Amino acid sequence: MVSLVMPCHSWWGFFVYICNMNINEIYKLVSYMVDKYQGTYLAPDDFNMAVNAAQRQYLNFLTGETAEFNQGTRRAPGGFSNDVTTGGSLSNFLKEGNLTITSQLAAQPADFYKISAMRTTDDDYAIRRVGADKIYAYVSNPIDNPTNTDPIYTEIGSNFKFWPSTLSTAKIIYFKKPADAKWAYTGDLVYDVANSVQLEWPENDHMDIVYRTLGIIGINLKDGDLIRISQTVKNDGQ
Amino acid sequence: MTRKVFIEQIRRLYYGGVPNDDANLSEKEVNAYINEAMAYVAKVNYTDAIKLDGIESVSDVFYLTFKNLSITRDADTGYYSLDLPQVPLGLARGYGISTVTFPTSTGLAKSPIPISVRELDYLDAVKQPPSKIFYWPEGKKLWFKSYVNLVGKSAIVRMVSTETSDLDAELNVPQEYIPDIMNLVLNYLKVRKATLEDSVNDGVDKA
Numbered sequence: 001m002v003s004l005v006m007p008c009h010s011w012w013g014f015f016v017y018i019c020n021m022n023i024n025e026i027y028k029l030v031s032y033m034v035d036k037y038q039g040t041y042l043a044p045d046d047f048n049m050a051v052n053a054a055q056r057q058y059l060n061f062l063t064g065e066t067a068e069f070n071q072g073t074r075r076a077p078g079g080f081s082n083d084v085t086t087g088g089s090l091s092n093f094l095k096e097g098n099l100t101i102t103s104q105l106a107a108q109p110a111d112f113y114k115i116s117a118m119r120t121t122d123d124d125y126a127i128r129r130v131g132a133d134k135i136y137a138y139v140s141n142p143i144d145n146p147t148n149t150d151p152i153y154t155e156i157g158s159n160f161k162f163w164p165s166t167l168s169t170a171k172i173i174y175f176k177k178p179a180d181a182k183w184a185y186t187g188d189l190v191y192d193v194a195n196s197v198q199l200e201w202p203e204n205d206h207m208d209i210v211y212r213t214l215g216i217i218g219i220n221l222k223d224g225d226l227i228r229i230s231q232t233v234k235n236d237g238q
Numbered sequence: 239m240t241r242k243v244f245i246e247q248i249r250r251l252y253y254g255g256v257p258n259d260d261a262n263l264s265e266k267e268v269n270a271y272i273n274e275a276m277a278y279v280a281k282v283n284y285t286d287a288i289k290l291d292g293i294e295s296v297s298d299v300f301y302l303t304f305k306n307l308s309i310t311r312d313a314d315t316g317y318y319s320l321d322l323p324q325v326p327l328g329l330a331r332g333y334g335i336s337t338v339t340f341p342t343s344t345g346l347a348k349s350p351i352p353i354s355v356r357e358l359d360y361l362d363a364v365k366q367p368p369s370k371i372f373y374w375p376e377g378k379k380l381w382f383k384s385y386v387n388l389v390g391k392s393a394i395v396r397m398v399s400t401e402t403s404d405l406d407a408e409l410n411v412p413q414e415y416i417p418d419i420m421n422l423v424l425n426y427l428k429v430r431k432a433t434l435e436d437s438v439n440d441g442v443d444k445a
Contacts, residue, residue, distance in 0.1 A: 117259040126259040133439035144266035 021206050023198050024191045026051065027183040030213055037219045044183050047213075052180050054212035055199060062090055063114050063175055089205050093178060099170045105159045111176040118153055118160070121169045127151045127162070139163055239416070241269060242405040248272075248420065252427050263430070265405060268423065275422035276400035277327055279415040284329050296333050299412050302399035305341075307380075309388045318382040320393055324401040325378045337396040338373050338380070344391045346371070350382065358383070 021029070027047050034042040093113070098121055099106035118127040130138050130152045138152055139145060146152045146163035153162045153170070162170060184195035201209065214220070245268045249257050257263070280300050287295035307320040326334035331352050340346035350371035353361060361372060361383065371384040380395065382388055399410060411419065436444040 119259065126261075128262060128264075129260060131437070131439070143270050144264040150264060150266065 021203070021210075023051075023181055023183050023196050024193070026199070026206065026210060026213075027191075029210060030217070033214060033219055034217060038217075042217070044185055044189070046217075048180070048182050050216045051183075051199075051209065051213045052178075053216050054209050055178050055181065055201065057212050057216075058201075058205070058209055059090075059093065059113065059175070059178055089202055090175060092200050092202065093175045094173065095176050096171065096173050099160065099172055101162050101168050101170060104162050104165050104167075105156075106162065106170065108158050108160065109172065109174065109176075113175045113177045115155075115172065115174045117173040119171045119173070120148075120151065120167075121171045123171065125149050125151065127153050127170055130154050132156070135163070239409050240406055241272065241402070241409055244272065244409055244416070244419075245269060245405065248423055248427070251420075251424060252431070263427070266403070268427075269403065269405060271423040271426045272419060273401040275419040276409075276411055278422060279411065279418050280327055280398050280400055281329070282418070283412070283415065284333065294330055294333060296329060296398055297412050299410055300398045300400070301336060301396055302410055303394060303396045304399075305392070305394050307393045307395055309382065309391050309393060311387075311389050318384055318388040319379045320382075320395075322375065322378050322380050322395065322397070323399065326375050327398050327400070329398065333398070335375060335380070335395060335397040337394075339394045340391060341394065346386065346388075346391060350384075353383075 027042075027044070030047060030051070031042045034040060094116060095109070095111070097109050115129070118129065119125065120127065125148075128151070132154050135152075135154055144150060148164060148166060151162060151164060151167050151170075153160045155161075160170075160172075178200050179197060181199045182195070182197040184192040184197075186192045199206065199209065242265070245265045248268050249261065249263060249265075252263055253261060280296060283300065284294065284296045287293060304323050307322070309318050309320045311318050322335075328334065331354065335352070338350050338352070348369065348371075350373045353372045353374050355374045355376060358374065369386065371382055371386065371388075373380055373382050375381070380393075409416070434444075438444075
């Protein structure tokens with residue numbers, strides 16, 4: 001009888017290994033490579049700093065560069081591509097919240113990183129983002145001046161400013177900042193699972209963050225290098 | 239089909255799919271183009287009728303009736319006037335504005351007589367029955383020459399209507415002209431899309 005269950009080849013084990021890592025495994029992998037390529041010890045605080053910088057850099061990449069394209073003579077240099085891959089990676093960070101508007105102003109949420117969309121609270125109307133230098137043109141516009149069914153906003157400091165002035169609430173859909181990951185330890189560098197903070201990213205993004213962490217530390221690897229090293233770490237149980 | 243549905247079709251063609259929340263081509267902007275395109279196809283309909291049938295005609299579908307248009311008196315000229323919903327199209331007399339009447343409750347049931355603004359001096363000089371009311375359009379105003387006091391009265395106007403800001407209103411256009419309107423609007427929008435937007439606020443006009 002032919003088994004339909006995939007055999008546990010070494011590459012398959014490796015795949016699971018590299019895709020499904022907790023913060024301890026990421027720390028061990030990065031430490032191993034720092035030791036191998038730089039011959040130095042990676043302090044936990046340095047690792048925590050590097051991995052958090054890496055995940056913020058990765059979030060910035062996903063939300064800021066994945067939509068770059070040229071269409072005819074127009075160029076869209078920012079934003080994110082809402083395809084399955086990018087959207088799946090970012091879904092953990094996408095949040096929805098209600099804003100209370102006072103004197104046309106509403107404060108950004110405390111964990112705000114980048115905006116995705118703004119709507120009226122009933123979801124019936126989009127609130128369009130307008131650059132600060134175009135507010136005058138919109139407010140006094142004879143065709144589509146802002147109304148309660150066609151409102152606009154702009155970003156001013158840590159606030160959003162809305163038009164028309166009668167708008168009292170809004171719904172914001174935004175990317176929150178990722179929580180700072182932490183490899184915590186007790187005593188003689190023994191992994192402290194209770195006080196550690198795991199990455200919030202989906203598992204398929206862990207390797208991207210490892211790459212970026214290594215880059216921040218100063219190690220630039222090709223895929224093959226990382227795969228071989230990961231396999232070594234796994235086989236050696238380090 | 240409502241204007242909103244038609245606008246959504248146009249926006250999807252413009253954006254190559256369902257527009258994002260950050261789409262800056264607003265429904266009102268598209269509606270402004272539709273207003274102009276509808277006026278154009280109404281004129282095409284009028285000239286087509288002359289070319290094909292040899293008679294002046296505008297499809298009845300283009301007409302709408304507007305009620306409760308209040309009338310005021312101009313102190314300088316002594317004429318009466320009301321504000322039309324839009325500037326009438328430049329079709330032959332009786333086609334842009336087909337009918338002007340008054341509600342029966344006003345006691346002014348007889349239809350006023352359309353005249354040209356160029357005939358006004360002549361009519362001012364001739365005797366006329368006191369019950370007769372003449373009207374002529376000037377821009378967005380409809381003027382009346384009347385010996386009966388029209389202040390406080392309201393009029394009913396039936397005219398070719400191509401403008402509205404009510405996006406839930408039905409498109410009052412024969413279905414066969416919808417593709418023409420679509421093409422006209424998309425031609426406007428092609429220019430919009432091909433023109434680089436000056437998105438840099440550096441004090442230099444890059445038009």
